[in-house]
Amino acid sequence: MNRLDQTFSRLKTAGQQALITYLMAGDPSLQETEQLVLELERAGADVIELGVPFSYPIADGPVIQKAAERGLQSGTSLRKILESVRHLRISTQIPIVLMAYYNNIHALGEAEFCRLAVEAGVDGLIVPDMPADEAGPLRGPADALGLHLIFLLAPTSTASRRAYVAKESGGFVYYVSITGITGAKLHDVASVGENVAKIRKYTKTPVAVGFGVATPEDAARVAQVADGVIVGSAIVRRVGAHGQDGRLVEEVGAFVRSLKEAMQPV
Amino acid sequence: MAIPDRRGRFGPYGGRYVPETLMPALLELEEVYQRTRREKGFQAELRHYLKEYVGRPTPLYFAQRLTKRLGGAKIYLKREDLCHTGAHKINNAIGQALLVKHMKKPRLIAETGAGQHGVATATVAAMFGLECEIYMGTEDMQRQALNVFRMRLLGSTVTGVDAGSRTLKDAISEAMRDWTTNVRTTHYVLGSVLGAHPYPMMIRDFQSVIGREARKQILAAEGRLPDCLIACVGGGSNAMGLFHAFAQDKKVRMVGVEAGGLGVESGKHAARFAGGRPGVLQGTMTYLLQDENGQVNLTHSVSAGLDYAAVGPEHSYYKETNRAQYTSVTDDEALAAFDLLAREEGIMPALESAHAIAEVVKCAPTMKKSQVLIVNLSGRGDKDVQQVARIKGVTL
Numbered sequence: 001m002n003r004l005d006q007t008f009s010r011l012k013t014a015g016q017q018a019l020i021t022y023l024m025a026g027d028p029s030l031q032e033t034e035q036l037v038l039e040l041e042r043a044g045a046d047v048i049e050l051g052v053p054f055s056y057p058i059a060d061g062p063v064i065q066k067a068a069e070r071g072l073q074s075g076t077s078l079r080k081i082l083e084s085v086r087h088l089r090i091s092t093q094i095p096i097v098l099m100a101y102y103n104n105i106h107a108l109g110e111a112e113f114c115r116l117a118v119e120a121g122v123d124g125l126i127v128p129d130m131p132a133d134e135a136g137p138l139r140g141p142a143d144a145l146g147l148h149l150i151f152l153l154a155p156t157s158t159a160s161r162r163a164y165v166a167k168e169s170g171g172f173v174y175y176v177s178i179t180g181i182t183g184a185k186l187h188d189v190a191s192v193g194e195n196v197a198k199i200r201k202y203t204k205t206p207v208a209v210g211f212g213v214a215t216p217e218d219a220a221r222v223a224q225v226a227d228g229v230i231v232g233s234a235i236v237r238r239v240g241a242h243g244q245d246g247r248l249v250e251e252v253g254a255f256v257r258s259l260k261e262a263m264q265p266v
Numbered sequence: 267m268a269i270p271d272r273r274g275r276f277g278p279y280g281g282r283y284v285p286e287t288l289m290p291a292l293l294e295l296e297e298v299y300q301r302t303r304r305e306k307g308f309q310a311e312l313r314h315y316l317k318e319y320v321g322r323p324t325p326l327y328f329a330q331r332l333t334k335r336l337g338g339a340k341i342y343l344k345r346e347d348l349c350h351t352g353a354h355k356i357n358n359a360i361g362q363a364l365l366v367k368h369m370k371k372p373r374l375i376a377e378t379g380a381g382q383h384g385v386a387t388a389t390v391a392a393m394f395g396l397e398c399e400i401y402m403g404t405e406d407m408q409r410q411a412l413n414v415f416r417m418r419l420l421g422s423t424v425t426g427v428d429a430g431s432r433t434l435k436d437a438i439s440e441a442m443r444d445w446t447t448n449v450r451t452t453h454y455v456l457g458s459v460l461g462a463h464p465y466p467m468m469i470r471d472f473q474s475v476i477g478r479e480a481r482k483q484i485l486a487a488e489g490r491l492p493d494c495l496i497a498c499v500g501g502g503s504n505a506m507g508l509f510h511a512f513a514q515d516k517k518v519r520m521v522g523v524e525a526g527g528l529g530v531e532s533g534k535h536a537a538r539f540a541g542g543r544p545g546v547l548q549g550t551m552t553y554l555l556q557d558e559n560g561q562v563n564l565t566h567s568v569s570a571g572l573d574y575a576a577v578g579p580e581h582s583y584y585k586e587t588n589r590a591q592y593t594s595v596t597d598d599e600a601l602a603a604f605d606l607l608a609r610e611e612g613i614m615p616a617l618e619s620a621h622a623i624a625e626v627v628k629c630a631p632t633m634k635k636s637q638v639l640i641v642n643l644s645g646r647g648d649k650d651v652q653q654v655a656r657i658k659g660v661t662l
Binding site: 054055056057058059061065072077078079101102103104105106107108128129130131133134151152153154155156157158161165176179180181184 | 284285286545562
């Protein structure tokens, strides 16, 4: 069974929501990314999302764009990230999801990517510039190997998109809480809840909410309406701030701990 | 078989590689476009603006002195430089602005490289009373300072993009982010046959007036079809605009000219077909300059409008099916062609179009005097005068 499914099922039984934390792989270096993954797990993260740095990240705001630049500067590539995942699997079984732009996967080859990713211990894949409609070349190999393809829905999504994308998405459905790019500000948690409820009409797959969740308060509020809370830019901003000052692991760990605490049922 | 297919594919190229947030807007745009294009009222309105506002049809001018000088094929210039705003870009901008009236969105955004498409979009925004914001790389803003000021005079906001190579593709990324954020109120007027479906098809259709006119004009002038068509290819909208009406005329050769920059072997160029391979950038699967890990390469060209790492997907399809040939000329060759056309014909071409002229210089002498060649003079060179002066070391 896929580690993502196990985790969501365990949390559901416990009446809890998944904390899904994003790191840009290779920011500031892959070695530090590995340390951060282990620290995030200790701090209470349930799922790790690893961003693959790409030179033209059209879905990302300035915080993650800068992180991608740092990742590229440290010489990070998709192959090296997969090596890191393989290395991490010696010490952790936390579900790991890669977030990669399509061209990085295409350059490796869709089938070859799936094979290497599953071999390394990756559980799911998010491709922000690939709607479910274009997933054809990944679908066959991903299904055969048990790699979840995770798709996004947005506030702009119509009922027919919700029906289609909810059905195509595995592991969880990624609901984008704002009409915009990563790191924008979340204002309307009530409408997030309404949209998550609309998605649930079409699927039993868990729904996680991301883009704009920046504080423990945001995480607590979103946890009340979704099965998972995704935090990206707020973590990456802290990696950026402390990447060179020796307090990186400690600072990022403390922040993630505060998110997890805020999500505990009262 | 009609291309693209229903999924926006030209063979393996094209498609819709965008964030889910944009999918409803693309599906709406496709639906509105497919419905509206068939309406007589829309076509009549489009014809009206193309004639009365843009100044179409543009002449197909026989370049007598250039023909004599090169000593080969008869050279005809399709004078898109005479369009209002000075380039073919307005054909597409007018078409999209008319569609926006149907979609009732109050705001336009656009990217621009050389500034031609930005000026065209700013112009139609002014004419139709729409709010308009143009994204432009800061490197291009410096190269094309005059166009930046023109857009501002027309009432648009010009926003500099200080990321990556600070050129066209950075401007497109930023425009896509704006569109993702403001999609409910904003239409993205993409300027070339690039991006996600339906843009490459729709922009080709709006630009195909160039080839339809040229076909009629050459039949009137020469009583036969041309032997060869030549156009520069950045994204490739002026080339596709010229080529499309001739696509079924199998004997008409088509040549697309990419920016060879400092030479393809130098690595500093934008010749996607010479140095690239298929990949996905900014919404579409197409030839792309990239490294072995799929990171997009930096490009170089003296011409901001050709300085782009990818190319329109239909060109990739033409390349693969051998319907068109693609070649490149260097910065120096383009600059020499700029001078040549100015001195022989009294016409200053845009540096983009000067690449097509440079290919004519190579190609025409190898052809017979009885043969006929049409080159798309896609834009005028006024915007490039300051840059040419700088390159020549002249202080104005």
